[in-house]
Amino acid sequence: MSDQSNVEESALNSNPDLKIRLSDLPPSGYRAAFRLSEANCNAVAERLGKISISDIFADLSVTKAIDAKHYNVFGTVNVKLVQTCVVTLDPLEQDLVSRVDLKFEESVSCGDIEWDVSGDVDDIIDPPERVIGGVIDLGDLIVQQIALDLEPFPRSPNIPTAHGSTIINTETDNHGPNPFHQLAELRDKLGG
Numbered sequence: 548m549s550d551q552s553n554v555e556e557s558a559l560n561s562n563p564d565l566k567i568r569l570s571d572l573p574p575s576g577y578r579a580a581f582r583l584s585e586a587n588c589n590a591v592a593e594r595l596g597k598i599s600i601s602d603i604f605a606d607l608s609v610t611k612a613i614d615a616k617h618y619n620v621f622g623t624v625n626v627k628l629v630q631t632c633v634v635t636l637d638p639l640e641q642d643l644v645s646r647v648d649l650k651f652e653e654s655v656s657c658g659d660i661e662w663d664v665s666g667d668v669d670d671i672i673d674p675p676e677r678v679i680g681g682v683i684d685l686g687d688l689i690v691q692q693i694a695l696d697l698e699p700f701p702r703s704p705n706i707p708t709a710h711g712s713t714i715i716n717t718e719t720d721n722h723g724p725n726p727f728h729q730l731a732e733l734r735d736k737l738g739g
Contacts, residue, residue, distance in 0.1 A: 565686035567609050569618060569653070569678060576610035578622075579685065591690055595697070598629040598638055605689055607647060617675055618651040624689050632703040639703055645696040650675040651683055 567577060583591070583603040592600040607622035624645040632639045652675040 567683045569681050578608045580606040600628040602627040621648045630701040633700045634706045639701050645692045651678050653678045
């Protein structure tokens with residue numbers, strides 16, 4: 548486990564140890580700045596169903612919270628990727644900057660869970676992530692954060708928006724008269 552003085556040393560390590568064992572966490576916390584290898588980028592692209600990911604650079608810190616029950620993981624993940632435009636199906640290059648700010652707590656057995664609603668409202672709305680086996684897996688955290696921050700329906704900037712596109716005729720469409728328009732006419736005829 549490195550501390551902040553070793554950040555530069557581990558920054559370009561192509562195979563960093565992404566599993567942080569909390570029992571080894573120094574009091575000052577742990578900071579990891581690293582670039583994933585090409586093989587890891589390809590694996591993430593395949594897992595997320597993207598055309599390609601050419602670069603993932605993460606700068607993350609893990610610290611123990613003041614309450615001594617929680618751990619904080621914060622920092623940034625920068626990604627260069629290629630997705631498919633949902634309109635044209637053309638490749639679409641994107642740069643994504645994901646901000647990471649997560650709270651973790653060591654998992655407890657089911658019998659030890661207490662539902663304390665008098666605590667922090669944020670913990671009720673967005674409860675802390677669970678630490679399994681005393682380890683925070685930064686690699687998995689990175690993949691999840693990228694997945695959350697990706698545009699679900701990426702569109703090329705050259706595609707017209709709804710304001711510039713043709714409005715669908717509400718009386719007829721490609722399949723004949725609009726049934727809702729016909730029902731409205733029937734209602735009007737019947738005086739309803």
